[in-house]
Structure formats: C-alpha cells, structure tokens
Amino acid sequence: MAFTNTKGRYASFGIVTSLPDDIIDTFWYIIDNYLKGVFELDHLLQFELLNNKGKLTFRFSEEHLDTQVSFDFTYPFDPFYPRQIFVTDNKGRETIMLSDEYFMM
Template identity: 70%
Template sequence: MAFTDTKGRYASFGVVTSLPEEVIDAFWYIIDNYLKGVFQLNELIQFELLNKAGQISFRFSEKNLPTTIIFDSPYSFDPFYPRKIYVTDNQGKETIMLADEYSLM
C-alpha cells in the first residue's frame, strides 16, 4: 500500500515555481491527516485545484476509489495556478508534480 512508509518528500521544479509553500504543505497535510489510513492509496494520486469563492479547494480522486473528496482551504485562489497536481510514491519517496511533469516520466 502506497503512502505508508515515507522516506522523503519532494516537490518538482514546476510545483515549487508555480505554487506557494503553504499550498504545497497543504497537500502533505491532507494526505497525512485525511487520506492515509482511511483509504488504500495507489502509488499515484490526483488532486485538482478549484476556485471556491476566491479560495482554493483541493479535489482528491483516485482511479480505484468511487469517492471524490473536496477539501476547502483558507488560501487565495490564483487563476494562474496549475489545475491538476499528481502525487507519487516511489518506494517511500513521495513527490508532488504537475500533470505535464508526470507525463514526461
């Protein structure tokens, strides 16, 4: 099961240059506090950043789960933020990356 034996956490160049640090940290917070131990996660999970009344909402989805969860945040939405974000677990090395960066792997 993925995301259970964290050895390191990383953010890709594209993520670091397009999202503020607190938004990046919010992904890890959501994974640690709302997803791990609740759902059996695959090695690849997907989030979508949504605009909800000017604030960011994180929509979580995964292919094997029929459930979609939306997490509201206090962070301001910026229309230039990337919409799709992937988080991968490669044997404990967890990385947040843009959809375009994932397709290059």
C-alpha cells in the first residue's frame, strides 16, 4: 500500500511557484491525518482545489474509489490556484505536483 513508508516529501517547481507553503503542508496533513489507515491508497492521489464561499476546499479522489472526500479549510480561495493537484508515492518519495507535470513524466 502506498504512502506508508515515507522516505522524503517534495513539491514540484509548479507547486512551489503557485501555492503558499501552508497550503502545500495541508496536503501532507490531510494524507497523514485523514487518509492513511482509512483508505487503501494508490501511488497516485488526486485532489481538486475548490471555492467554497470564498474559502478553500480540498477534494480527494482516487480512480478505484467510488467515494470523494472534501476537506474545508479557512484559507481564502484564490482563483489563480491550480485546480487539479496530484500527489505521488514512488517507493517512499512522495511528491506533490501539478497535473501537467505528472503527465510530462
């Protein structure tokens, strides 16, 4: 199962230049506190950043799951944030990246 043997955590150039640090850290917080041990996680997690009445919502989904889970936070929503974010686990090297960066791999 993915995301169980973390050796390092990284953010791609696209992520670092388009999201504040606290929002990047929130992805790891969600994974560690709400997804691990609750769902059998694949090596690719998908998130969407959504506007919820001016605040930021993180929506988690995986291809094999019929369930989507949304996490509401008090961060202000910014329309310039990327909408789709991928988080990958490559043998313990976990990376947050833009969807375009993932498809270029």
